[in-house]
Amino acid sequence: xxxxxxxxxxxxxxxxxxxxxxxxxxxxxxxxxxxxxxxxxxxxxxxxxxxxxxxxxxxxxxxxxxxxxxxxxxxxxxxxxxxxxxxxxxxxxxxxxxxxxxxxxxxxxxxxxxxxxxxxxxxxxxxxxxxxxxxxxxxxxxxxxxxxxxxxxxxxxxxxxxxxxxxxxxxxxxxxxxxxxxxxxxxxxxxxxxxxxxxxxxxxxxxxxxxxxxxxxxxxxxxxxxxxxxxxxxxxxxxxxxxxxxxxxxxxxxxxxxxxxxxxxxxxxxxxxxxxxxxxxxxxxxxxxxxxxxxxxxxxxxxxxxxxxxxxxxxxxxxxxxxxxxxxxxxxxxxxxxxxxxxxxxxxxxxxxxxxxxxxxxxxxxxxxxxxxxxxxxxxxxxxxxxxxxxxxxxxxxxxxxxxxxxxxxxxxxxxxxxxxxxxxxxxxxxxxxxxxxxxxxxxxxxxxxxxxxxxxxxxxxxxxxxxxxxxxxxxxxxxxxxxxxxxxxxxxxxxxxxxxxxx
Amino acid sequence: xxxxxxxxxxxxxxxxxxxxxxxxxxxxxxxxxxxxxxxxxxxxxxxxxxxxxxxxxxxxxxxxxxxxxxxxxxxxxxxxxxxxxxxxxxxxxxxxxxxxxxxxxxxxxxxxxxxxxxxxxxxxxxxxxxxxxxxxxxxxxxxxxxxxxxxxxxxxxxxxxxxxxxxxxxxxxxxxxxxxxxxxxxxxxxxxxxxxxxxxxxxxxxxxxxxxxxx
Numbered sequence: 001x002x003x004x005x006x007x008x009x010x011x012x013x014x015x016x017x018x019x020x021x022x023x024x025x026x027x028x029x030x031x032x033x034x035x036x037x038x039x040x041x042x043x044x045x046x047x048x049x050x051x052x053x054x055x056x057x058x059x060x061x062x063x064x065x066x067x068x069x070x071x072x073x074x075x076x077x078x079x080x081x082x083x084x085x086x087x088x089x090x091x092x093x094x095x096x097x098x099x100x101x102x103x104x105x106x107x108x109x110x111x112x113x114x115x116x117x118x119x120x121x122x123x124x125x126x127x128x129x130x131x132x133x134x135x136x137x138x139x140x141x142x143x144x145x146x147x148x149x150x151x152x153x154x155x156x157x158x159x160x161x162x163x164x165x166x167x168x169x170x171x172x173x174x175x176x177x178x179x180x181x182x183x184x185x186x187x188x189x190x191x192x193x194x195x196x197x198x199x200x201x202x203x204x205x206x207x208x209x210x211x212x213x214x215x216x217x218x219x220x221x222x223x224x225x226x227x228x229x230x231x232x233x234x235x236x237x238x239x240x241x242x243x244x245x246x247x248x249x250x251x252x253x254x255x256x257x258x259x260x261x262x263x264x265x266x267x268x269x270x271x272x273x274x275x276x277x278x279x280x281x282x283x284x285x286x287x288x289x290x291x292x293x294x295x296x297x298x299x300x301x302x303x304x305x306x307x308x309x310x311x312x313x314x315x316x317x318x319x320x321x322x323x324x325x326x327x328x329x330x331x332x333x334x335x336x337x338x339x340x341x342x343x344x345x346x347x348x349x350x351x352x353x354x355x356x357x358x359x360x361x362x363x364x365x366x367x368x369x370x371x372x373x374x375x376x377x378x379x380x381x382x383x384x385x386x387x388x389x390x391x392x393x394x395x396x397x398x399x400x401x402x403x404x405x406x407x408x409x410x411x412x413x414x415x416x417x418x419x420x421x422x423x424x425x426x427x428x429x430x431x432x433x434x435x436x437x438x439x440x441x442x443x444x445x446x447x448x449x450x451x452x453x454x455x456x457x458x459x460x461x462x463x464x465x466x467x468x469x470x471x472x473x474x475x476x477x478x479x480x481x482x483x484x485x486x487x488x489x490x491x492x493x494x495x496x497x498x499x500x501x502x503x504x
Numbered sequence: 505x506x507x508x509x510x511x512x513x514x515x516x517x518x519x520x521x522x523x524x525x526x527x528x529x530x531x532x533x534x535x536x537x538x539x540x541x542x543x544x545x546x547x548x549x550x551x552x553x554x555x556x557x558x559x560x561x562x563x564x565x566x567x568x569x570x571x572x573x574x575x576x577x578x579x580x581x582x583x584x585x586x587x588x589x590x591x592x593x594x595x596x597x598x599x600x601x602x603x604x605x606x607x608x609x610x611x612x613x614x615x616x617x618x619x620x621x622x623x624x625x626x627x628x629x630x631x632x633x634x635x636x637x638x639x640x641x642x643x644x645x646x647x648x649x650x651x652x653x654x655x656x657x658x659x660x661x662x663x664x665x666x667x668x669x670x671x672x673x674x675x676x677x678x679x680x681x682x683x684x685x686x687x688x689x690x691x692x693x694x695x696x697x698x699x700x701x702x703x704x705x706x707x708x709x710x711x712x713x714x715x716x717x718x719x
Contacts, residue, residue: 127660214611
């Protein structure tokens with residue numbers, strides 16, 4: 001079989017978002033090398049990412065979506081679902097690039113590499129989300145992760161950045177090795193590296209069961225590490241705290257989206273037969289307790305933090321738990337329930353992307369070079385002194401909390417209602433989720449309390465909000481989508497549903 | 505499979521496992537690098553037994569020839585006699601780690617037990633098997649799968665290598681002296697302005713709280 005990469009011009013259209021981002025990344029490197037000023041790199045990278053995202057959003061509706069060249073199909077899926085993920089990833093990465101444009105300039109950290117890393121990591125994330133072969137999963141994962149490791153360790157001379165970066169790098173490499181070992185075992189058990197072939201072999205019962213189960217567990221462990229699910233969450237607070245805030249934003253939204261995308265694809269294509277999707281014997285038996293532990297630990301640990309960035313890190317762990325509830329719902333044999341669950345997870349990740357950018361972006365906006373806003377104390381009274389800078393923060397935490405009519409509320413609603421629709425087996429998980437999000441309300445509201453009802457300690461250094469058009473633009477864009485998705489969710493959930501009905 | 509092949513497999517596998525252990529256990533970095541070298545050579549022996557001649561040659565050239573040599577250069581540059589690292593972990597942690605290792609190994613062994621191994625070392629091609637068997641693992645067959653069947657992952661890896669280089673530069677490169685000097689000036693002015701602004705804010709906050717906190 002000789003695959004080919006030649007085809008009509010039209011057959012390249014579905015690959016355009018991916019190619020645009022890759023070419024944009026290389027263009028950034030060239031522009032950075034030839035120009036002196038760095039200010040326009042933020043504009044260039046965010047324009048590239050938003051263009052790719054907009055194109056992917058159009059393709060996600062199914063318009064102009066033709067089969068790609070035959071050589072691509074075994075490794076990457078470029079159907080509606082992949083395009084939806086592309087759009088989400090590009091949106092998160094583009095907003096992070098905007099935040100970086102403001103933050104790096106303000107804190108005298110401006111260097112062109114950072115934008116190239118954002119764009120290339122986003123490319124890796126898109127490959128990962130579209131991967132249909134164990135080989136492309138691994139390549140996508142590494143492309144994404146290598147960029148993120150370096151973004152975490154980017155701030156030179158900061159011991160916290162070095163600590164976070166090294167921890168993330170070592171644990172991440174270990175997780176990648178586990179994933180690779182799992183892939184090897186799955187290949188040994190089924191004789192296939194492509195997900196469709198593995199799924200066929202599993203359904204036919206040809207696979208060696210012991211090898212397959214161990215391989216599946218290792219593969220899923222490697223992937224759940226990336227979404228920072230308990231017990232693979234240890235690196236998250238340190239890496240999130242040590243990284244420069246735009247990198248933290250990128251990690252929390254883009255990496256999570258891509259990892260959940262590939263988790264969904266692997267489960268739906270390979271392990272959706274009755275045996276491996278059974279609550280007692282299959283992967284749900286591993287993922288359901290994991291989801292519960294992630295929600296509980298994430299929320300309780302977040303409530304104990306004094307540092308807002310660390311609080312948001314634990315809150316992102318908690319959100320991984322809520323999304324895992326949606327993933328576990330795929331155990332259901334009912335096609336309707338599965339599609340609702342998949343579209344719920346897709347909507348949740350899009351909502352989470354814009355809400356989290358809003359929260360981290362406001363944290364960036366409330367500090368400046370002299371003093372960065374990191375702890376609750378730094379936020380004290382900022383809302384009364386600078387209502388405009390604090391307003392997006394309020395919207396962001398309300399959405400993360402799941403307060404109607406924001407996007408976050410509907411995300412939780414769709415995921416939990418799919419879990420309930422699947423039957424009584426997951427009721428306990430939904431109850432755990434709802435109860436633990438009540439704990440979540442405590443620490444999210446605490447931000448608002450500090451912003452508006454506290455006063456700074458007399459004599460303490462005060463964080464003065466920074467001024468940057470980039471950050472304002474990012475906040476306006478994400479704030480718009482948080483409200484838009486919360487008030488008129490129909491176009492988004494319809495898009496997710498139609499993408500979920502055609503796995504590709 | 506021939507008896508000679510089996511013996512060679514056993515030898516290479518034993519060397520590979522022992523040298524892998526050696527790489528992580530020994531304290532001296534230079535000995536660890538040498539263990540790694542032994543491991544790589546043993547691995548390429550295993551590749552040879554599977555008729556992957558080109559892969560075996562590349563393994564020797566790239567890893568034994570280039571990568572390990574680079575490691576040794578770096579160790580020589582830093583100095584081979586790194587002082588013993590202090591023992592940070594207590595007996596409890598060590599015991600727990602060993603216990604987890606044993607359990608994991610047991611699980612792995614249990615899962616691998618039913619696998620029968622006819623193919624650990626392939627015999628020579630039989631007369632009837634034709635050209636495909638002869639060419640397997642050679643340059644032609646290897647290029648076929650690398651540049652035709654696997655062209656997409658091959659291209660994707662080019663981005664992976666780029667991001668690795670850019671990332672390494674981003675982490676290792678500080679700012680150049682000119683950049684630091686240029687920004688320092690700007691920073692000083694900004695910091696001064698920010699300090700004044702901070703003082704104003706402080707006064708404002710004090711005023712707000714003095715008036716009952718409803719500013």
